[in-house]
Amino acid sequence: MSTARPGSPAHRSDGTTHPTRGRVTRVRHAVAAALAAAAVLVASGCSGTAHPAEDKPAAYRLTDKTPAAARNVDSFTWSTYAEPTTIDYAYSFDFPPNQILANVCESLLRWNPDLTTSPNLAASFANPTPTTWVYQIRPGVSFHDGTALTADDVVASLRRNLDPATASVWANQYKNVKSIDKTGAMEVTVTLTTPDSTFNQYLAAGPGTVESAATLAKSGKDYGNPQTGVNCTGPFSFGSWTSGQSLTLKRFDGYWNPQLKAKSGEVKFVFLADATTRVNAFQSGEVDGGWMVPPNAYAQLGSTQAGTLYFGRNTTVADEVVANLKGPLGDPRVRQALLMAIDRKGIVKAGAGGVGEVADSLVTDNLWAGAPAATRDALLKDLPKYPYDPAKAKALAAEAGVNGQKVVIATSPLDSQTTIITQAVAQAATAIGLKPQIDSLSSEKYTTLFTDPAAREGIDLFLTFWYTSITDPLDMYASLQTGAFSNYGGWSNPAFDKAVDRAVGAYDPAEHAAANAEAQRTALKELPWLPLYTQPVSVFMGKRITGVQPSIAYLYHPWAAEIGAKG
Amino acid sequence: MTAAVARAGRVLRRLAGMAATLLVTSFLVFSSLFLAPGDPASFLIKGRSPGPGELAAIRRQYGFDEPFLLRYWHWLEGVLQGDFGRSYLFHQDVSSVIWSRLPSSLLLVGVSALMIAVFGIGSGIIGALRRGSRLDRSLMLLVTVGAAAPAFVAALMLRSLLGVRLGWFPTIGNGSGALDRLHHVILPAVALSVTFTALVTRVTRSAMLDELRRDHVEVALSRGTPRRTVIRRHVLRNALGPIVTVSALLVSGMLVSTAIVETAFGMSGVGSLLVQSVDQLDFQVVQAIVLLVVAAFVVVNALVDLVHPLIDPRMAAAGSAR
Numbered sequence: 001m002s003t004a005r006p007g008s009p010a011h012r013s014d015g016t017t018h019p020t021r022g023r024v025t026r027v028r029h030a031v032a033a034a035l036a037a038a039a040v041l042v043a044s045g046c047s048g049t050a051h052p053a054e055d056k057p058a059a060y061r062l063t064d065k066t067p068a069a070a071r072n073v074d075s076f077t078w079s080t081y082a083e084p085t086t087i088d089y090a091y092s093f094d095f096p097p098n099q100i101l102a103n104v105c106e107s108l109l110r111w112n113p114d115l116t117t118s119p120n121l122a123a124s125f126a127n128p129t130p131t132t133w134v135y136q137i138r139p140g141v142s143f144h145d146g147t148a149l150t151a152d153d154v155v156a157s158l159r160r161n162l163d164p165a166t167a168s169v170w171a172n173q174y175k176n177v178k179s180i181d182k183t184g185a186m187e188v189t190v191t192l193t194t195p196d197s198t199f200n201q202y203l204a205a206g207p208g209t210v211e212s213a214a215t216l217a218k219s220g221k222d223y224g225n226p227q228t229g230v231n232c233t234g235p236f237s238f239g240s241w242t243s244g245q246s247l248t249l250k251r252f253d254g255y256w257n258p259q260l261k262a263k264s265g266e267v268k269f270v271f272l273a274d275a276t277t278r279v280n281a282f283q284s285g286e287v288d289g290g291w292m293v294p295p296n297a298y299a300q301l302g303s304t305q306a307g308t309l310y311f312g313r314n315t316t317v318a319d320e321v322v323a324n325l326k327g328p329l330g331d332p333r334v335r336q337a338l339l340m341a342i343d344r345k346g347i348v349k350a351g352a353g354g355v356g357e358v359a360d361s362l363v364t365d366n367l368w369a370g371a372p373a374a375t376r377d378a379l380l381k382d383l384p385k386y387p388y389d390p391a392k393a394k395a396l397a398a399e400a401g402v403n404g405q406k407v408v409i410a411t412s413p414l415d416s417q418t419t420i421i422t423q424a425v426a427q428a429a430t431a432i433g434l435k436p437q438i439d440s441l442s443s444e445k446y447t448t449l450f451t452d453p454a455a456r457e458g459i460d461l462f463l464t465f466w467y468t469s470i471t472d473p474l475d476m477y478a479s480l481q482t483g484a485f486s487n488y489g490g491w492s493n494p495a496f497d498k499a500v501d502r503a504v505g506a507y508d509p510a511e512h513a514a515a516n517a518e519a520q521r522t523a524l525k526e527l528p529w530l531p532l533y534t535q536p537v538s539v540f541m542g543k544r545i546t547g548v549q550p551s552i553a554y555l556y557h558p559w560a561a562e563i564g565a566k567g
Numbered sequence: 568m569t570a571a572v573a574r575a576g577r578v579l580r581r582l583a584g585m586a587a588t589l590l591v592t593s594f595l596v597f598s599s600l601f602l603a604p605g606d607p608a609s610f611l612i613k614g615r616s617p618g619p620g621e622l623a624a625i626r627r628q629y630g631f632d633e634p635f636l637l638r639y640w641h642w643l644e645g646v647l648q649g650d651f652g653r654s655y656l657f658h659q660d661v662s663s664v665i666w667s668r669l670p671s672s673l674l675l676v677g678v679s680a681l682m683i684a685v686f687g688i689g690s691g692i693i694g695a696l697r698r699g700s701r702l703d704r705s706l707m708l709l710v711t712v713g714a715a716a717p718a719f720v721a722a723l724m725l726r727s728l729l730g731v732r733l734g735w736f737p738t739i740g741n742g743s744g745a746l747d748r749l750h751h752v753i754l755p756a757v758a759l760s761v762t763f764t765a766l767v768t769r770v771t772r773s774a775m776l777d778e779l780r781r782d783h784v785e786v787a788l789s790r791g792t793p794r795r796t797v798i799r800r801h802v803l804r805n806a807l808g809p810i811v812t813v814s815a816l817l818v819s820g821m822l823v824s825t826a827i828v829e830t831a832f833g834m835s836g837v838g839s840l841l842v843q844s845v846d847q848l849d850f851q852v853v854q855a856i857v858l859l860v861v862a863a864f865v866v867v868n869a870l871v872d873l874v875h876p877l878i879d880p881r882m883a884a885a886g887s888a889r
Contacts, residue, residue, distance in 0.1 A: 083835075085847075086658040164624040225659040226667070243657075243667035244835020245741055272739060272833040276723070280731050281739050281833070447847070 060298075060355045062536055062550075063310045064114070069547035069564025075266035076545050076563060079278050079290035083244060083271040088224025089209035090160055090168035098206065098555040099291060100269055103249060103262075105232035107208030108135055108154065109200070111556045113549035115313060115366055115471040117204045121149065121233065130195035130507065131178075137186040141256045143212045144237035151182040156213035158190070170207040172485075173199065195505045197512055198478075201470040205556045235262040235561040246270045249560070263547065263564030282306060282540050289541040289563075291554060296416050298353040298538070307543050311536035312550025313366060316467040317359045317476075320425055320530040322489045323449070324460045328407060328434060333400040335527040339386045340393035341428035348533050351420035355538075359531035360385060361520055362466075362480075363473040370471060371513030379517035384524050390431045397432035406435045410462040412446040421463055421532065449488075456488060464529075467552060474503050474512075477519040480528055491528035581872065585865050592861045593646065596854055597639050629655060642854070651855040656847050661855045665837065671741045672836035674748060675825055678756040679763070680818040687764040688810060691771020696798070698776065706768065713765030718824070722758035722831035729754060739833035755828040763817045770813045774806035781805075807878050812871050819867040822860050 084097035089105055092098050110120035119125070122135040141149040158180045161168040168174075176196040183189040192199060202208065215223070215231040222228045226247075229238035233256070236249035247269045251262040270287060272278045275294040281287040283306050293301055293309060301309045320342075322329050329335055344358040360383060368376050407429050411422040422438060429436035439459065441449075448455040449462055456462075468475035479486040481500050482493075496519055503515035523529075539550045547562040548554075626632045630641070645652055651661035690710075694703045730738035742751035778784060779802055787797045825838030837856055844852035 082843075085656045088658065091658070165628060167625050167628075221653075222659065225657065227659065227663070243664065244671070244840065270740060270833065271835070273839070274830045274833070277726075277739060277831060277833050280726065284731055284734070284738060286737065286739055 060311050060536065062312055064312070065547075065549045066308070066310055066541065067546045067566070069263050069545070069562065070567035071263075071565050073264045073545060073563070073565040075268060076264055076288040077268045077270060077286070078560070079270050079272045079281060079287045081271075081275070081278065081292065082273055084247070086224040087230055087238070087247075089157075089206055089211070089230075090166050090170065091224070092206055093169040095292065095555065096271070099559075100247060100249070101209075101230075102234075102554060102556050103236045103267070103558045103560045104234045104238055105209050105211060105230060106234050106558070107204055107206070107556065108210065109204035109208055111204040111470070111553045113313070113551035113553045113557060113559075115315070115369060115551065115553060117201060117471070120204070121154070121210050122203070125200065127200070127507070130505075131192040133190045133192070133200055134183065135188045135190070137188065138256070139186060141233050142254050143215075143233055144231050144252055144254075145212065145215070146254065147212060147214065149210070149233060151184065151186055151188050153213045154188045154210050155180055155182050156216055157210045158188075158208075160216070161207060170202070173202040173207040195507065197504055197507050198470060198472060198474055201472055205469040235260050235558050236267060239266065244271070260558050260561045262558075262561040264545075264560065267560050267563075282542065285542055287542070288545050289539065289548075291537065291539050293538040293540050295351070295353040295355065295535075298355055301540050305543070307541050309538065309540050310548075310550045311355065311538055312552075314467070314535060314537045314552045315364050315367060315469075315471075316465055316537075316552065317362055317364060317534050318421070318463065318465050318532040319359075319362060320421075320461050320532060321464055322460065322491075322528055322530065323410075323456045323462055324458075325489045325491060325528075327460050328402055328405040329460055331400045331402075332526050333396050334402055334432070334434075335530065336384075336386060337393040337397035337400070337402075337432045338425075338428055338434075339527060339530045340388065340396070341390050341431045342530070342532070343388055343424055343428070344532055345388065347421055347424050351417045351424075352533065352535055356533045356535040359534050361524060362529055362531050363468065363476045363520070364534050367468060367471055367473045367475075368513065370509055371516075372510050375510060375513060379513060383521060390428075393428075393432050397434070402433045404433065404435050406437055407460040408437050408439050408458055410439045410441055410446065410449060410459045412441050418463060425461060425463075450486075465535075469555060473516045473520060474500070477516065477523060478504065480523060487528070489528055491526070493522055493526060496522040496526075578873065581869050585869055588865050589858075589862060592865075593643060593858055594639065596857045596861070597642060598635070601635070646855075646858070652851040654844075654849055654852050656844065656849040656852070661851045664852055665840070665855055665859070668835050668837050668840050671748075671752075671834055672822060672825055672829075672838065674752055675755055675759065675828070675834070675836060676818065676821045678749075678752050679760040679821060680814075682756060682760040683763045683767050683818065684814060686760075687767025687814070688771050690764075691768040691810075692775060692803070694768065694772040695775030695779065710765040710768045713761045714769070716761055717827075718758050718762065719827045719831060721761045722755070722828050725754045725758050726831060741834050751832075751834070755832045755834060758828045758831070759821065759825060763821070766817065767810070767814050771806070771810050774809045775802060778802040778806045804878065808875055811874065811878065815867045815871045816864070819860075819863045822863060823856075 080096040080099065082094075082096045084092070084094070084100060086092070087097050087101050087104070089101060092101050106121050108120060108122040109125075110118050112118060119138075121138055121141060123138040124136045126134045128134060135154070137149060137151050137154055143149060143153075158174075160166045161170045161174045162177060162180070164171075176192045176194050176199060178191045178193045180188065180190050190199070210233065211223075212231045219228045224230055226241035226243050229241065231238070235252055235255045235257070237252045239248035239250040241247040249267045249269075251265050255261055270281075272281060272287070275297070278287070278290060279294065279297040279301065282290065282301060283304060285306060289307070298309065301307070322335060324330075329338070348354060348356040348358060368379070371379065409422055409425055409429070411418055426436035426438055446462075449459065450464070466476065477496075478484065478500050480491060481487065481497050482491075499515050499519035499522065503512055503519060506512040506515055524531075537550055537552050537554070539548060539554075541548065541563075544566060545563050546566045547564050548559050549557075549562065551557070553559075623632075630638060633641070642652065649662065651665070653659070654661050654664050657664050690706050694706045697703050726738050729735050736754045737751050738754075740751060742748040781801075784797060784801050787801060788794065823838055823841060825836050826842045827838075828834070829836045829839040830842075837859075841853065841856045843849075844856070
């Protein structure tokens, strides 16, 4: 269920992340042995260079689809903020690998830019019993090496997620899977141990990826690395990968789906870690485009002649995670008071360039698309709200008996956005009578907050940008169940757990939504995490190209296939 | 004992010392990483709830469950055979991860070293010879500014001015083909070498001034030996020792200082790889890079020691008398 990003600085949704940058060591006299330590230290020194956000909030609107491409283009260049470490789908759990892989490898189902799900490599599917899902594999699909897609490929691909030796990042999505079997030449049946309403949905994302069984067997441990690449069915095939520099995809002429046939002969992804470097490259035309524009460049790129900046649907919420429920934040009233004292409108304005909305829940509204329209409004109406009210917040905190207790807020000097949010949270803590202490960590250490309980010791709050990869609030709320890995504060509420379990087991949309809504209400009353704001997906395209559909679905949808030349 | 035998003995002792240093550092490097925060196994699990057997399986698969000394021994055994293990981040051999990034780093460091040598030593000599002149004062001012300019500031300025504004140089990537690569590496090399050039200028200037003040120089000059000859044969030659030592150490340390400019110019190299690997607890890669850099230091140190007697014969004499 934690397909939601760990949201560590290394995987931030806004792309303003830099890896920790080393400081120049000025070595005058050096003893060789001392350098061992120095070399390690170099990596822990860091420097962020970000410009303050523009004062004037940029007006923004969401775009469903940019103007369609007029004709094909030979190639275009795209930037990512980091190099993928591998493009093996079993380890692709991050913005850089997923936005590339989405164009090369396809899943059984497809996540569309409007956040709906439709058949893909599975031409159809059925759910004869609550614990059985049967997939009819699409005939006439071939892999990039020319071999035909069969049920064997699907079985081999999905089964990898069950194998502890693979240690797939999607193992959790498969936790209710008992078996995956070929039940016909072009039919695969998945048997669950218990009804799971999200399993089928996840097959539109990374967990449903299909690779050639022969290639998996042949490549072994090297599968998905720069030398071997992958062999899938997408509109682009793996071309070449120069480690550290670029990865090139080539149009696949044998692609089965005429609607998504690539309009570009080639896409070259270049890895540019530095946000300013990326913005410069957009301006100079050295790079044709990229997802995740740094918010402090919105104004600059919104008015440049070099291209156009678009915003699209997102499922990301910026949250302050309450990592310690044994300290002063253990009392829900203190968490409520803290949220009420945070100037979230101010954060959006100063930290996100005005592009965003204050979040009133831990998920975005568009995740409720599956709920029946009639019930949807009612479900959302009785949500507890926390409008900015420092006076009321102070009174509430006083009632809870907070006086001068210390709270530690972890941050990393990454960019202006992170810094501004952290300052605002610290200010709010002061306003309700707490004593905030900002703990600035290297991005290395910050990343470990999301993976290592030991690293979270002594830390009360930290920031995350959390997205969901299916159109279902359950993707978020299931990760706050008792004992869930991403339940970083060890929050536990039996009523909440029961509601989540009910939602997992409920296939009926109304029942599912009702259980989800109950989980959401409890979570918002208790605030194990403090929702701050939502931000649209951003994409910049140079003046040469157009055609993309801006949406978070770019992580699983072959978006690059739609990009071609401008008219 | 003839001089040749003495020299051979010295070289052998030197080599043995190098091996011992590398062995000790390899142990320090290997063990120091266990002091780093975070558990690589839980990092590999990422944001998931590991099943009961899963953590154990990962620990076994990557050998995290072996006793420390055994792990070190296995690692060292591999390293001696050129096998630095497998990067669990990149899913390929550490040697191919590093090898794919080493050439661009070496080019960057090489061009920077050339710049440091030419501009640093050159302006140091000019400054010393024309001490107190307007030229010397301007050079010293530049040096002060240069020594204080962090590489990232230099990189930002160069990039926005010569790259984005004037468009003379590309601002991203490594380029392909010899000329294009050179074109791509010039701005990063300037950014990287500014501080080091300033340091070498200072060292060169003061070493030259020290030598100029010596009695034998004054004697030679008063005897009417041409100034040019005196400077070349007595001043420069004697001053070269500290200059070479400092320059060589600066350059060999540059391999890890490249991270900032590599990031700023979107280049890939060992510096940014090291930062990334530390970030992601990719121990195998960190160990290999650190060992590589230490080896570079040790080798450069040894080379400097071996070259010194050639520059200054007095040192060879002192060496064999010891």
